[in-house]
Amino acid sequence: MDSSDIIIQAKQLVRKYGDRRILAGIDIKVHRGERVALMGPSGAGKSTLLNCIGGIDQPDEGQVFLGGVELSSLGTDQLAKIRREQISHIFQFFHLLPTLTVTENIEFPMLLNEVPERERKKRVSLLLKEVGLESRRDALPDELSGGEMQRVAVARALGVEPCVILADEPTGNLDSRTGQLVLELIKETTESRNIALILVTHSETATRICHRIVHIEDGRLKS
Ligand SMILES: Nc1ncnc2c1ncn2[C@@H]1O[C@H](COP(=O)(O)OP(=O)(O)OP(=O)(O)O)[C@@H](O)[C@H]1O
Ligand SMILES: [Mg+2]
Numbered sequence: 001m002d003s004s005d006i007i008i009q010a011k012q013l014v015r016k017y018g019d020r021r022i023l024a025g026i027d028i029k030v031h032r033g034e035r036v037a038l039m040g041p042s043g044a045g046k047s048t049l050l051n052c053i054g055g056i057d058q059p060d061e062g063q064v065f066l067g068g069v070e071l072s073s074l075g076t077d078q079l080a081k082i083r084r085e086q087i088s089h090i091f092q093f094f095h096l097l098p099t100l101t102v103t104e105n106i107e108f109p110m111l112l113n114e115v116p117e118r119e120r121k122k123r124v125s126l127l128l129k130e131v132g133l134e135s136r137r138d139a140l141p142d143e144l145s146g147g148e149m150q151r152v153a154v155a156r157a158l159g160v161e162p163c164v165i166l167a168d169e170p171t172g173n174l175d176s177r178t179g180q181l182v183l184e185l186i187k188e189t190t191e192s193r194n195i196a197l198i199l200v201t202h203s204e205t206a207t208r209i210c211h212r213i214v215h216i217e218d219g220r221l222k223s
Contacts, residue, residue: 026045085160086164087164091167091168
């Protein structure tokens, strides 16, 4: 793989809270289509790193590049646009909108990205099939099981056709069998679309869907 295949690069990222350096100079590169597991003890800085890479949080020092573009060089609107179009998130507690149906939840980020209606409907219907939720398309989130909710979140993440998915303990709230099925779904759907994945997990089993594991401790990566 050559350097033009790098989709995410962080250089010397530092994030402080008060005097504490939560991220103490992180360097990481992720290639297109690469799946990286991020592991480390509670409080090590995993979510903070993911949030800095995804533009949810801003580092105090260092740089994040997405497809070669440095995020801090962008204005607010440009940053919001690039985040909406190129990065999707999957969270431990699903973060579905409770008053929207399965279909509407999947469609929502596409609406924000102004994907035309016909294209939205086409993508939603393919995604419902792909995640096995066609029969639940009109259900509300609180009518779904945890595994079903996370499958909706996976479909929602894929709908905008991102280059990168950042998943913060996506199976942390699921039993191990359901969690494994969701992970297989994430693996298959990101692989077929060449989407890069950073997967925060505490589970050795979950890392099996990834190409490599990166360990973080006290805000530093260990090789
Ligand atoms: N807004 C904040 N203000 C102060 N400290 C914070 C804030 N957010 C996170 N921290 C601290 O930063 C450290 C790293 O937090 P982070 O959430 O990145 O850990 P984590 O590796 O994701 O842990 P876990 O596995 O428990 O999710 C923790 O000690 C946490 O208390
Ligand atoms: Mg965390």
